[in-house]
Amino acid sequence: MSLKVISSLSLFFLLLCLIFPSHSKELKVAISHDAPPYIIDHAQSGLEVDIILQSLPGHTVSFLQMGWAEIQGAIAHGIADAETNVLGQNGKIYYSNNYIGFVNSAISKKKDNIKIEKISDLAGHHIIAWQGAHSDLGTQFAALFHPGKPLHKYYVEIGDSRKQVQEFWRRDNSVAIIDRAIFSYLSNKQGHTMDEVDIHRIFDPVSKFKMAFKEEAIRDAFNRGLSRLCETGTYASLLKKYKVSQEASICE
Template identity: 60%
Template sequence: MRNKTLKLLVLFQLLLGLPLFANTSELKVAIANDAPPYVADNAKSGLEVEIIQQALPGYSIKFLQMGWGDIQNAIKNGIADAETNVYEHGETGGHFFSKKYVGFVNYAISRKSEDIKIDNVNDLVGHHVIAWKGAHLDLGPEFERLFSPGGAGSKNYVEIQDSRDQVRDFWQNEDSIAIIDKSIFAHFSMKQGRSMDEVDTHKVFLPVSKFKMAFKDEKTRDEFNKGLARLCSIGEYAKLLRKHGISEKANICE
């Protein structure tokens, strides 16, 4: 009976494309502070957490939470073996970049009571615009032109490390526009006693921000890419999006 059970377990692992023998190596992964539904419960759950865990089943993954801007230096500073939410901006040396693994569906969000009209990216100029750290490089060439240091909209533009603080800044300041994933904004607004009925979400053709991971070594990067491809091929990635109530637009599977 024991041998039969072992054979069934091996067959099950082969069907799922999982390694037959676990590699118990610890992998330290720099990840953002809680921003449900992507990262939640002190990085114990959420879409990003589950993608990484399921793509690298042979590793004991330790998530290290930090601000968006700090993540980008976690490998260089010797803190982590991998970084989440990386967008290649010409970085070289000591980083092995994965394929895109997660997408954020961004909107421009304003107070309904202020009746702000936003039809294109240029309409954001002149308002207090709040985004995440590095967003001016992530949101397309027009946004980069307007909101990079010295750009026409840079005077009233801020980038904030933590999504919770980004939403708090929005509610504390009039004439504010948050550039943020709608699901994240809704979660933190509710925590602050606010409702989505109080805001307008503007479709200003901001791109879905799709990010890569960066790894310290090539082997782990390759294993992650293989695991990610498996999640796509068996439909598990789409299932995770539905589980967390995230738009299909965020699907990175080709």
Template identity: 55%
Template sequence: MQNKDLKKLFLLAILFGYASFSFSEKLPDPMKLNVAIEKDAPPYVDNRAERGLEVDVILKSLPGYSITFLQMEWGYIPDAMNKGIANAEANAIKHEDPNKYYYSNYYIGFVNYAISHKGKGYIIDSVEDLVGHDLIVWKNAHLVLGPEFKRLFSPGAPSRKNYVEAQDSKNQVLDFWKNPDSVIIIDKSIFTNFSIIEGHSMDKVDIHKIFLPVTKFKMAFKEEKPRDDFNKGLALLCSKGVYAKLLEEYGVPKKANVCP
């Protein structure tokens, strides 16, 4: 009887092991994330997404995950999960079906300014003063730059006549320097980095004291668990002062801090 019982236990162990193996084979690895992120835009994303403030915040908020960054133009990021290319998106703007994905807390902020070419004498003290200028912005900027900007520059608005949406931060800055009549709306740190790289001096521009909101972005995830893990990790970065130190390390203004 004892031998029979041992044989039964042995068979059950084999069957259980086989079932567990088969089940695990069918499930995706929850620790792997393919994150759609913008092309290099130092100091936020740099060196092919190997470093930068945004890259560091994502990596440090998800220490238990294996993360692969997939760089693409802004316009392609919102479709990355829908097309099955990625299972997470940086700089998420809500999709048409927001209930389809899981959105994190705000994790990154950009401090925006209106910048023009020195000597033009443009008077830009309000959002309304931007009307009529050759305005260079990023994809879907009208959704995150405040209600007045949205009213004036949404698709179909008459004020959008000379409005250009660049494909990425680098092209946005290049387009500005190619057009001496243009005005660019952009994070000052990004503008300064790309301008210096391209050999342009900040002495050649006017930075206008127009009030523009800090544009804050969330991550979007295909699954709920990595979103929850990200929020927990981000909260730790904030509570331990790591987030503030990263801002200082990358030379980003304190105003960009998203921590409560």
């Protein structure tokens, strides 16, 4: 093939790219620090990571990791195109269907012999939760531990799940408010087992979260992709792969 023909073909393909540009774009997604099995190895894998990637097969996704409290606001501050783990709020952004569910519980050490049957029983104990939990866990929990409430001095929120679990094992008479799968995974990594703890199911069985998007079209594409994961059984398979209870499913 002559150089003239090659040059002509190159020009032809260049013109095609200009006339029909790729609709794929990099999508910057604000996500929490590692919280296995949901987010693993700096957001390279994990249940939540896989759900997002497989729901947006036509997009190049890059994850921006930050504390739980910093995620909501990442779009407004111009650093991300999408936010994970939102409950929904007013604003000029677009909310997806529920895409992830967490099975949150109060967890205490058996040796501390703490009796917890309802949210009010948390009073008097050192409570360790994730950033923003005082707004995520309902009005009764907020009435006890929201900033400015008397019990807030016994309450701490930590943006990194690893540090949250470390603080729980370090401190006596503490109660961790956390997803059971995250707690089990990180506790095992830190040399502990679930036989050492009591699980107190005082919250709604599953806390379900949405994603927020800057663009409506991408939100719609995400919802369609998420529906496909449910319809094909892929969502259930991902739960099984990462050893997360099927009760955490958002598929109906």
